[in-house]
Amino acid sequence: MSVFDSRRLSLLIAVVFALSLAVVACAPEEAVDDDPIDEPVEEEPQRGGRLVIGYAEEPNTLDAHLTAAASAYFVMSQISDPMVDRDPETADFIPALAEDWDISDDGLEITLYLRDDAEFHSGEPFTAEALKATWDRALDPETGTVHTDGVLGPMKELTAVDDYTLLIEMERPFGPLLHGFTMAGYTHAIDPVALEEHGEDYGRNPSSTGPYRFDDWVSGEYITLVRNEDYSWPPEYYENKGAPYPDEVEIRYITEDAPRLAALEAGELDIARVPPAEVDMFMDHPDFEIYSYMTEGVTMSVWFNQDREPLDDVLVRRALNLAIEKDPIIAAAEEGHAIEAHGPLPPNMWGYWEGVEDISYQYDPEEAGKLLDEAGWVLPEDEEYREKDGETLKLSLYIQPTDAWIATSEMLQAQYRDIGVKVEIESFEWGTLMEYLSEGRHDMNLMGYGYGDPDWLYHIFHSGEAGVGVNWAFIQDPEMDELVEAQRYTVDPDERMEYAAQAQELAVDQAYWAPIYIRKNYIAVHERVQDFDINYRGTWLLHDVWLSD
């Protein structure tokens, strides 16, 4: 990894990381049947069988420190355990491999008390020393870990006080830390024996403490996992206190939607995501239950590059907010399977400030026109687009060529044309897009994210992230910097919440970007899969799952 420009890499990752979480970090939808199965007959779970999961993207590696891909995160979550978990109902932090923890008042010292009965797949006991070794590896710049900054934060020193007590000293208090500990896919303990044995190839032979052991990986085809017979430390909210019921889990990679859904319908897959265009067809299907959850992030938004005229003018940005009619965009891009977004954070994220619903911009093209007039951009007679000092109001919109983004950009182009703003859509592959956005070549861009913590505000709004991070709107606002820093380096949850609320209010008031929608996600589960559930953020709860004949 050292061959890469580390700064560029960390930037790339910040986003991939952010987007990757879109898949793993999600929350339930109130109206939809949360637990559609609700067993009519209480059956005794039976052991055996193979659970087949259809997945679109294949991981690049299963080394937790070298990837931020959602597909890798999913597999790694099955073979590992988090240190801390969240209650599936209340979202409160609950013990996992760490039975308890202490945080000092200044937030600079965290002590984790680990369980003493867990083992790695190699048979090696799970200890504070092993966890320290794992996190030291993640913190070592040589490793090139891509999500350390957002997940482990500014850790200074790790000390194994005894076999099952780990003392963490921080450079600065780090608000999102406990949240980072819940992300098993990133912060799990790596099996020291496997790491030693496989070295460079560890990413193809991962090993940790989880309910399944890694078995086989055939590129382009599948990854298989087998039951860890010794497993006896699942999170407390599961009925099953021992090893999982299925003998094996196969994650089968089918990139295109159509063949993946065909495999699902043919009964070859037990669980798979269903794209919005197909949801209605599966809703009525007798063989499947559909589960839905909301993305814990704003799936679609327009960002305004404030380094460039005329988007440095708040009047113009407000007008561009007012001109967006969200319903038709949701219909076109997501077949209606989304809700309107009002601010930079989604309602299901801890730290969301409800006030944005009162102050957000409601569709009002006339008012938008007035604001543009006020800003000096007027519509000459017989012209389609506004002008100022002989210059046409023309803005570029950078996107990546995926279905939802294309549909949204085309709708926006039509809606902005109605208020006399010309939009030129430019589409790039993801890597190129990020490069251009960091260089600030764009006027506007579409963006979506998923993230589990309001610390996301720091990443998108802090001036220090402009050009190197994901502040692609190039927001340089000292007041905002102060708020998002305060949020980040405060440990008290209520105080953090307050700072986050102020940041959200400022972001809406200044119209830094235009939030559009938050997607609902759907998964189809075959009827032979019993006791499947998803938690409040859309994470699949697989430990109680068993297969009927």
Next chain:
Amino acid sequence: MLDDQDRISEGESDQPVKRISLARQTVRRFFRNRGATLGLVILLLLIATAIFAPYLAPYDPFEVRPNRLEPPSSEHLLGTDRLGRDLLSMLIHGSRISLQVGLVAVGIAMIIGTMLGLLAGYLGGWVDNVIMRFMDILLAFPGLLLALVIIAVLGTGLFNVMIAIGIASIPTYTRLVRGDTLSVKENEYAVAAHAQGASALRIMIRHILPNVVAPIIVMATLGVAGAILASAGLSFIGLGPSPPSAEWGAILAQSRVYIRRAWWLLAFPGMAITITVLSINMVGDGLRDALDPQLKE
């Protein structure tokens, strides 16, 4: 016409007579081929559609309407897409893009390829070596892959797609022209011109080019079809023009998620591509047969 022929046949040389009758024979042979004639008719209709697109299209192709994903009806003959845009209007406007890509890409390939082929074939020696080894390098990559690489360098966009496909198809023309040039330059008239002191450039353009032009025409015609297919393919994988675009491949790409719900969104753009490519191929085949000197009446 008859008068014309009589007058010419009374001329001093019988060369022109032969040429005219040869051209006429060719035309006659072409039209005797029913497939080729049908292809030509369809192609002319398509060209007319492209030229008069704004007048023929019933709606603005990019106007977004609330009635999305409507099946074909009297109001929208081919249905609407997911933004409620009229599919027929999009296809009509898309014909402009497809034909444009086909013509420009082939134009680039044909002009550059022919020049290089003439140079290589006529001059021989190190020029031949340099040009042909370079062509071998280009030929080592499959055409579409080469186009992908070129787009990766130039960036996406309609114009870059044209250039990419054009460059990727240069080697076929170069090889064809070089081969014919090698044989034509040994003919007496070429040798004679050389003996008279004509410059290499003059010999290449006045004496050799006219005699290698027939196979170029055939290949270019077939090449247009190939270029249209390639551009649809590149658009399908997202490397074509930026949205909104009525490019047929792009319409197909955006519609593929609806394959189980809205058949018209895939059927009609697919048919448009098929019919266009098929008609051009039929014309190309007809031309090849008609221009083949072996097939005299």
